[in-house]
Amino acid sequence: xRKLSFLFIIxxxxxxxxxxxxxxxxxxxxxxxLNAEYLNPKESPLRGxxxxxxxxxPFFPIDLKYRVTAKFVKTENPVPFELPTSSGKFKQxxxxxxxxxxxDGKSLTLTLYQSLxxxxxxxxxDYLFLPFRDETNGKETYGGGKYMDLKIPSGNEIVLDFxxxxxxxxxxxxxxxxxxxxxxxxxxxxxxxxxxxxxxVYHH
Numbered sequence: 677x678r679k680l681s682f683l684f685i686i687x688x689x690x691x692x693x694x695x696x697x698x699x700x701x702x703x704x705x706x707x708x709x710l711n712a713e714y715l716n717p718k719e720s721p722l723r724g725x726x727x728x729x730x731x732x733x734p735f736f737p738i739d740l741k742y743r744v745t746a747k748f749v750k751t752e753n754p755v756p757f758e759l760p761t762s763s764g765k766f767k768q769x770x771x772x773x774x775x776x777x778x779x780d781g782k783s784l785t786l787t788l789y790q791s792l793x794x795x796x797x798x799x800x801x802d803y804l805f806l807p808f809r810d811e812t813n814g815k816e817t818y819g820g821g822k823y824m825d826l827k828i829p830s831g832n833e834i835v836l837d838f839x840x841x842x843x844x845x846x847x848x849x850x851x852x853x854x855x856x857x858x859x860x861x862x863x864x865x866x867x868x869x870x871x872x873x874x875x876x877v878y879h880h
Contacts, residue, residue, distance in 0.1 A: 696740060703738050703839040710842060710872070721845035721853055734873040736816070742838035742870035746775035746786075748829050756792055762820065762846045763854040768792040772804055775834050780866045786836070787861055788826065802828045806836070807858040810868040818847040818874045821858035841871035 711732045714720045722730055750773040758766035769789045776785045786808055794800035809821035822841040826834065844855035 699740055699743060699837070700738055703837065706840045707733070707735055714848075721849040723849060723852070726848065734875060736839075736869045736871060736873060738839050739870055740839075742779070742868060744777040744779060744836050744838075746777035746834050746836050748832050748834040749774050749776075754790075759789070759856045759859070761854045761856050762844075762850065765854055767854075767856055769805070769856070772828070775806075775836060777836065782866060784864055784866070785861075786864075787859065788834075804828055805856075806862075807856055808841075808862045808864060808868075809858045810864040810866060812867050812869060816869070816873050817871075818843040820844065820847060820855070821862075822868075822871060838868050838870035841868070843872050843874060847874065 714722060714730055714733065717727060720727055720730070751771045754770040754772065756768055756770045759769045760766055769791055772788045772790045774785055774787050776783065778784070786806060788804045788806050790803070791800070791805060794803055804826040806824040806826055807821060808824070810817075813819050813821055820843075822843055824836065824838070824841045826836070845853040846855040
């Protein structure tokens with residue numbers, strides 16, 4: 677019996693290590709793809725010298741502490757609303773659900789949204805938009821907050837990996853882009869030391 681218990685522990689440790697490795701690989705892939713997007717003149721929000729001088733984004737060290745499994749509750753009968761943007765215009769969204777999780781000893785809740793425009797496109801029908809702010813904004817990260825792209829979950833849980841959070845295009849180019857402002861309810865009272873960091877060269 678002891679031998680079986682020992683083997684079970686070893687197997688569990690091995691599986692956990694494999695899952696952790698896969699999660700880290702996924703974050704590294706996200707970082708590589710984001711860097712490639714910003715290096716590509718056809719996709720990058722960067723212009724002029726900012727594009728010419730761009731090499732790669734600064735990132736917080738990958739930390740799986742910031743990959744959390746949240747309880748997900750879908751919003752019933754959501755009402756479309758206008759979300760203000762950085763340019764003073766508005767974009768049409770609706771609340772899709774709420775994700776509740778624990779981090780740094782605090783119970784936290786974030787609201788997830790759907791873009792009414794993207795919902796009409798086959799490619800983005802299962803796309804969820806998560807804008808948030810935290811205590812790193814205006815310091816290590818963009819003052820306006822960060823975004824995360826998610827897929828509609830099949831059950832009552834959703835994984836939030838803040839290591840894969842990024843900054844809006846208007847953080848790098850406020851003249852050409854029009855970015856949704858993070859709603860007040862999605863401001864976290866903690867530091868999220870994960871995902872993309874901000875380079876002072878883009879401050880404006």
